[in-house]
Amino acid sequence: MSLRNWSENIRFESGTLHTPRTLEALQEIVRRSRKVRVLGARHSFNDAAAIDGQVDVDGTQEVTREASWAYVSLEGLDAPVAFDHERGTVTCSGGITYGELCTRMHAEGVALHNTASLPHITVAGACSTATHGSGDSNGNLATAVVGLEIVRADGELKTLNLEEDGEIFEGSVVALGGLGVVTRMTLAMLPAFSMQQYVYEDLPSAALYENFDEIMSGAYSVSLFPDWQEDKVNQVWFKHRTGLMGGSGSGEQAGLEPVDLGLPSELYGAKAAATDLHPVPGLSTEGLTVQMGVPGAWHDRLHHFQIDSTPASGDELQTEYFVPRRHAVPAVQAVEGLRDRFKDMLWISEIRTVAADRLWLSQSYGTPTVGIHFSWRKNWAAVREVMPLVEEALAPFEVRPHWGKLFTMSPEAVQAAYPRLADYKALQRSMDPKGKFRNGYLDRFVFG
Numbered sequence: 001m002s003l004r005n006w007s008e009n010i011r012f013e014s015g016t017l018h019t020p021r022t023l024e025a026l027q028e029i030v031r032r033s034r035k036v037r038v039l040g041a042r043h044s045f046n047d048a049a050a051i052d053g054q055v056d057v058d059g060t061q062e063v064t065r066e067a068s069w070a071y072v073s074l075e076g077l078d079a080p081v082a083f084d085h086e087r088g089t090v091t092c093s094g095g096i097t098y099g100e101l102c103t104r105m106h107a108e109g110v111a112l113h114n115t116a117s118l119p120h121i122t123v124a125g126a127c128s129t130a131t132h133g134s135g136d137s138n139g140n141l142a143t144a145v146v147g148l149e150i151v152r153a154d155g156e157l158k159t160l161n162l163e164e165d166g167e168i169f170e171g172s173v174v175a176l177g178g179l180g181v182v183t184r185m186t187l188a189m190l191p192a193f194s195m196q197q198y199v200y201e202d203l204p205s206a207a208l209y210e211n212f213d214e215i216m217s218g219a220y221s222v223s224l225f226p227d228w229q230e231d232k233v234n235q236v237w238f239k240h241r242t243g244l245m246g247g248s249g250s251g252e253q254a255g256l257e258p259v260d261l262g263l264p265s266e267l268y269g270a271k272a273a274a275t276d277l278h279p280v281p282g283l284s285t286e287g288l289t290v291q292m293g294v295p296g297a298w299h300d301r302l303h304h305f306q307i308d309s310t311p312a313s314g315d316e317l318q319t320e321y322f323v324p325r326r327h328a329v330p331a332v333q334a335v336e337g338l339r340d341r342f343k344d345m346l347w348i349s350e351i352r353t354v355a356a357d358r359l360w361l362s363q364s365y366g367t368p369t370v371g372i373h374f375s376w377r378k379n380w381a382a383v384r385e386v387m388p389l390v391e392e393a394l395a396p397f398e399v400r401p402h403w404g405k406l407f408t409m410s411p412e413a414v415q416a417a418y419p420r421l422a423d424y425k426a427l428q429r430s431m432d433p434k435g436k437f438r439n440g441y442l443d444r445f446v447f448g
């Protein structure tokens with residue numbers, strides 16, 4: 001079986017896969033290859049990580065192959081995790097997974113500000129597409145990045161940091177793999193903190209629309225899970241930050257006392273769940289982070305899926321659209337208005353908030369956003385038909401698609417949504433004049 005992404009709808013066959021063990025070996029591969037693409041954990045749903053090749057659910061499409069095209073995995077690269085407590089930063093390999101990094105950080109008594117739903121993705125792969133969690137005050141994962149080390153197209157090493165490289169740095173973090181191989185990343189860290197997670201069931205849609213801001217600001221991180229079958233949100237997940245967990249080296253168990261948050265049994269008409277729940281009705285909660293207010297460490301509650309869990313089967317396709325926060329309610333209502341067209345194609349939807357940032361290609365560039373996500377059953381023909389309807393419904397709301405998920409918006413519409421796109425193109429050309437790190441996806445959506 002060929003190398004594929006998590007959802008097995010994209011094949012990575014167009015070049016030779018390299019797993020260099022040293023930086024020098026990686027630099028040599030980059031120098032001698034005509035095209036290079038880094039593979040992270042291969043959790044993107046589109047061809048962002050492919051040199052060539054588009055969505056191909058049944059694996060029958062022809063893929064162009066070239067001997068001088070290289071896929072690179074950083075899995076084997078020897079790269080230690082280094083903490084700088086004075087500066088409040090951690091430096092790690094771009095290829096490390098959040099699961100591994102969070103575990104190392106927690107043992108050191110420190111934390112990240114936020115995580116995605118699952119810990120199995122790599123730090124560089126996630127930041128390259130502006131992957132996010134939730135929380136009104138939480139920027140996406142790339143907003144934690146304060147330093148980068150990149151192997152450029154000529155094989156030379158370039159370092160960039162927030163303090164000295166200002167604007168260029170802001171264009172380099174969410175870069176869709178276009179600037180080079182991100183080998184090392186420095187991230188801002190916080191003192192380790194404890195959290196308690198609570199789920200409420202059956203929030204009436206009317207109550208959501210009336211109280212959207214209050215509900216989304218009701219905890220450090222809030223997720224809404226509607227399946228759009230009825231006029232309600234099936235589940236609301238509140239992840240409350242409850243306290244600090246102690247200093248360096250003492251993060252393991254310190255501070256895990258339950259805190260009485262005085263939460264009511266009913267909130268805006270939704271009822272406190274009586275047991276742990278999976279967002280997809282009826283699925284087992286095995287592998288999910290613990291709910292019901294049981295205290296736990298930040299990385300054991302911010303993710304929806306536990307670090308040592310095996311992620312769901314891959315039997316799904318995902319899309320997600322971001323709109324500025326001020327459009328949240330009419331945008332969600334516009335999606336709800338289409339529900340009869342898609343509700344039977346879904347596993348579940350998720351609605352989250354992301355704080356504004358300055359990263360040129362971030363979906364939250366210049367504005368706080370609301371992400372409206374769809375986990376579709378794996379029926380590509382049906383998903384391909386329904387995506388344009390959702391996109392059309394969201395078009396009046398300055399919609400931006402998730403760079404790592406499926407969408408059918410035209411390159412023109414995508415490009416028009418990013419005011420700094422021309423700056424990114426100029427930066428990409430200056431670092432990679434021959435287009436070694438450009439792939440079909442970048443050529444279509446950024447340069448097309």
Ligand SMILES: Cc1cc2nc3c(=O)[nH]c(=O)nc-3n(C[C@H](O)[C@H](O)[C@H](O)COP(=O)(O)OP(=O)(O)OC[C@H]3O[C@@H](n4cnc5c(N)ncnc54)[C@H](O)[C@@H]3O)c2cc1C
Binds near residue numbers: 038130183
């Ligand atoms: C089950 C599931 C749950 C998900 N949950 C969320 C979620 O909660 N929030 C969210 O926003 N997204 C979510 N996603 C989407 C996912 O986080 C993004 O697609 C993310 O980019 C995947 O990271 P990855 O390590 O798999 O990178 P890949 O998909 O392998 O690569 C992504 C991009 O980064 C580039 N890249 C990777 N590593 C490097 C590097 N070292 N240097 C330069 N370029 C690099 C690749 O070439 C590609 O362009 C989910 C996906 C799945 C499958």
